[in-house]
Amino acid sequence: MIKALNISHFYGKEQVLYALDLEIKKGEFVFLSGDSGSGKSTLLSCLSTLLSPSEGELFLEGQRVDDIVDIDTFRQNKIGFVFQFHYLINYLSVFENISLAALQDKKPNINALLKELGILDLASRYPNEISGGQRQRVAVARALINEPIVIFADEPTGSLDSRNSTLVYELLSKAREKGTTVVLASHDLHVQEYATQMIKMRDGKIQ
Ligand SMILES: Nc1ncnc2c1ncn2[C@@H]1O[C@H](COP(=O)(O)OP(=O)(O)O)[C@@H](O)[C@H]1O
Ligand SMILES: [Mg+2]
Numbered sequence: 001m002i003k004a005l006n007i008s009h010f011y012g013k014e015q016v017l018y019a020l021d022l023e024i025k026k027g028e029f030v031f032l033s034g035d036s037g038s039g040k041s042t043l044l045s046c047l048s049t050l051l052s053p054s055e056g057e058l059f060l061e062g063q064r065v066d067d068i069v070d071i072d073t074f075r076q077n078k079i080g081f082v083f084q085f086h087y088l089i090n091y092l093s094v095f096e097n098i099s100l101a102a103l104q105d106k107k108p109n110i111n112a113l114l115k116e117l118g119i120l121d122l123a124s125r126y127p128n129e130i131s132g133g134q135r136q137r138v139a140v141a142r143a144l145i146n147e148p149i150v151i152f153a154d155e156p157t158g159s160l161d162s163r164n165s166t167l168v169y170e171l172l173s174k175a176r177e178k179g180t181t182v183v184l185a186s187h188d189l190h191v192q193e194y195a196t197q198m199i200k201m202r203d204g205k206i207q
Helices: 040-047 071-078 094-101 104-116 132-144 162-177 189-193
Strands: 002-011 014-024 029-033 055-060 079-082 150-154 181-185 197-202
Touching (some): 014 040, 040 150, 071 079, 094 104, 132 162, 150 162
Parallel strands (some): 029 181, 079 150
Antiparallel strands (some): 002 014
16 A cells, blocks of 8 residues: 655755655554654655655555656645644634535535544534544545545644544544555554554654
């Protein structure tokens, strides 16, 4: 599903990833752990095509990413993102936020997805009318609406308490059970309970 060969990354002259090789199979829930500054976000950005690594090759579903002609369309069709901050638009309702992200043929599925995730009652509310935990569950729904092959989540529970964190992990676990690969970077060791694969980073290398 995801294969990285000899990935290195530099910000200017500073090297932050060192010749990483890794392979993630379809349907895994990968816990990317490591101290702050160890390179988790940079690696996640490289794997998710948001950042082009300085060196090395990345393959997604067997396709060499550098050979993909329209990477924006590929990303919109195949990849879901959840970040520490939800990036919902405050003047759009929950439903409208998801609709904005949804491809045309996925728009009819929004209510069914909200129902499945247990947040249908939030559909007409605005982000500032719901709790932080609910906002992050909406962000997960938005990441799932286009039925991506993989979801990348960078510290998705960084600003949540443990109860709300658990709810987010459970949603991602459910997505995984349906075949979506999940790659989650976090400090929270509770992720271990949900993960099927662990990748531990230290100083830009995989331990
Ligand atoms: N945009 C950037 N420009 C320059 N340096 C960066 C940038 N983003 C991250 N870094 C540096 O790269 C290293 C790895 O950071 P990051 O990938 O964010 O690690 P983590 O997510 O594990 O905290 C850190 O030393 C950080 O300061
Ligand atoms: Mg980070």
